[in-house]
Amino acid sequence: MKHRVLLTGPGGRIGPHILPTFHAQFDLKILDRRPIEGEPETIVADLSSIETLTAAMAGCDTVVHLAATSDEAPFVEELVPNNVVGLYNVFEAARAAGVKRVVFASTVQAVSYYPHGHTVQNTDLPRSVSLYGVTKAMGETMGRYYHDKHGLEFIAVRIGWFLDYEHEWLKEGRANAIWLSPRDAASFLARCVTAENIGYAIVHATSKTDFELLSLAPAREHLGWEPEDVVPAAP
Amino acid sequence: MKHRVLLTGPGGRIGPHILPTFHAQFDLKILDRRPIEGEPETIVADLSSIETLTAAMAGCDTVVHLAATSDEAPFVEELVPNNVVGLYNVFEAARAAGVKRVVFASTVQAVSYYPHGHTVQNTDLPRSVSLYGVTKAMGETMGRYYHDKHGLEFIAVRIGWFLDYEHEWLKEGRANAIWLSPRDAASFLARCVTAENIGYAIVHATSKTDFELLSLAPAREHLGWEPEDVVPAAP
Numbered sequence: 001m002k003h004r005v006l007l008t009g010p011g012g013r014i015g016p017h018i019l020p021t022f023h024a025q026f027d028l029k030i031l032d033r034r035p036i037e038g039e040p041e042t043i044v045a046d047l048s049s050i051e052t053l054t055a056a057m058a059g060c061d062t063v064v065h066l067a068a069t070s071d072e073a074p075f076v077e078e079l080v081p082n083n084v085v086g087l088y089n090v091f092e093a094a095r096a097a098g099v100k101r102v103v104f105a106s107t108v109q110a111v112s113y114y115p116h117g118h119t120v121q122n123t124d125l126p127r128s129v130s131l132y133g134v135t136k137a138m139g140e141t142m143g144r145y146y147h148d149k150h151g152l153e154f155i156a157v158r159i160g161w162f163l164d165y166e167h168e169w170l171k172e173g174r175a176n177a178i179w180l181s182p183r184d185a186a187s188f189l190a191r192c193v194t195a196e197n198i199g200y201a202i203v204h205a206t207s208k209t210d211f212e213l214l215s216l217a218p219a220r221e222h223l224g225w226e227p228e229d230v231v232p233a234a235p
Numbered sequence: 236m237k238h239r240v241l242l243t244g245p246g247g248r249i250g251p252h253i254l255p256t257f258h259a260q261f262d263l264k265i266l267d268r269r270p271i272e273g274e275p276e277t278i279v280a281d282l283s284s285i286e287t288l289t290a291a292m293a294g295c296d297t298v299v300h301l302a303a304t305s306d307e308a309p310f311v312e313e314l315v316p317n318n319v320v321g322l323y324n325v326f327e328a329a330r331a332a333g334v335k336r337v338v339f340a341s342t343v344q345a346v347s348y349y350p351h352g353h354t355v356q357n358t359d360l361p362r363s364v365s366l367y368g369v370t371k372a373m374g375e376t377m378g379r380y381y382h383d384k385h386g387l388e389f390i391a392v393r394i395g396w397f398l399d400y401e402h403e404w405l406k407e408g409r410a411n412a413i414w415l416s417p418r419d420a421a422s423f424l425a426r427c428v429t430a431e432n433i434g435y436a437i438v439h440a441t442s443k444t445d446f447e448l449l450s451l452a453p454a455r456e457h458l459g460w461e462p463e464d465v466v467p468a469a470p
Contacts, residue, residue: 145362
């Protein structure tokens with residue numbers, strides 16, 4: 001039987017690249033704050049209402065939660081409502097709707113203040129490079145709480161530097177250690193839905209690289225996942 | 236020369252027990268959301284205004300930030316405004332006022348979902364027992380960011396179970412592994428002001444106990460601190 005999945009925020013940067021995989025593999029509902037072209041059944045809502053989120057999750061076993069404010073948005077006006085309160089609302093709705101697993105889009109920015117020679121392990125304390133990263137690290141801790149306290153399965157995916165194949169930064173070698181390709185993003189997030197025997201996990205998602213700035217060991221261990229794409233050699 | 240210190244939230248549970256020590260050792264300003272008896276110069280303000288906080292910090296080298304919402308207060312209505320936004324405001328004010336060090340009252344609740352036989356190290360990922368604990372763990376990460384990014388000195392003090400000497404729970408042996416006595420709280424927090432050569436530290440604060448549920452090693456290493464009071468034997 002197909003997993004019944006609610007995907008939040010597929011109108012963002014990553015979403016369009018994973019929607020075909022998710023439609024193919026799962027019985028999919030999607031929620032975004034704006035209508036999405038070609039997705040007439042999108043539930044249009046933000047993250048401000050537990051009731052709306054609970055209704056959207058009805059019948060779902062898994063929530064893949066991409067919706068968030070990214071990068072250097074204002075802390076009080078945007079990061080807190082969406083990444084702190086909005087995430088809390090997602091967890092409370094998941095409890096109310098009987099969802100079994102939440103897959104949470106965290107970020108490399110939660111840990112990218114470690115010096116470049118250090119391969120980050122999923123047991124290292126966060127060292128965030130931005131307030132956005134701070135809110136995502138908090139999401140990992142909140143997920144731990146909802147797992148420990150309420151038995152929710154939780155996977156925090158520290159997403160690498162998502163760039164399309166033709167992006168010039170990739171050709172310039174600026175994303176070597178943390179690039180996540182569209183194809184690898186889709187297979188990774190789908191695996192987070194289907195992987196079994198996970199209670200709580202923090203996993204790093206990047207494509208193949210000569211030097212893992214973020215260790216891929218947790219993804220191998222918890223998800224049995226390997227990247228397919230290889231970071232292009234710098235010129 | 237005396238350290239010039241702003242102490243926030245001394246009207247709470249712990250504050251009254253540390254005020255005599257802080258008055259004796261430091262050139263002290265205090266800020267609380269309510270007037271405090273016997274402290275006519277209290278700056279009465281909450282944590283909602285960066286400008287007010289910046290003015291209160293003028294001339295201070297250190298902020299000891301106790302003001303917060305504790306325990307199971309409503310997340311959106313109280314924990315977020317005070318412990319998330321309020322803390323951000325404190326950091327931004329500290330930057331604006333040229334404060335050198337922020338001492339932050341974190342809590343044992345940030346890590347107390349570890350099983351009881353495990354001595355928590357300050358390198359362990361948070362496992363919070365409450366949403367209050369989640370906000371405090373986030374504060375530790377936010378402090379790391381302000382240290383890494385802006386050079387602020389930061390000490391997160393995971394305060395144990397603060398009970399007065401005569402509390403019945405103490406006599407019943409219910410606080411054995413995490414009790415922090417009033418005298419030890421005062422000496423610990425004062426040491427956080429005076430200790431030198433600290434960039435970023437997470438330290439645990441408890442009185443002497445047969446079993447350290449929270450390791451005192453970081454307090455010894457960073458602060459050269461030892462507790463004076465011993466947890467009474469259970470009957």
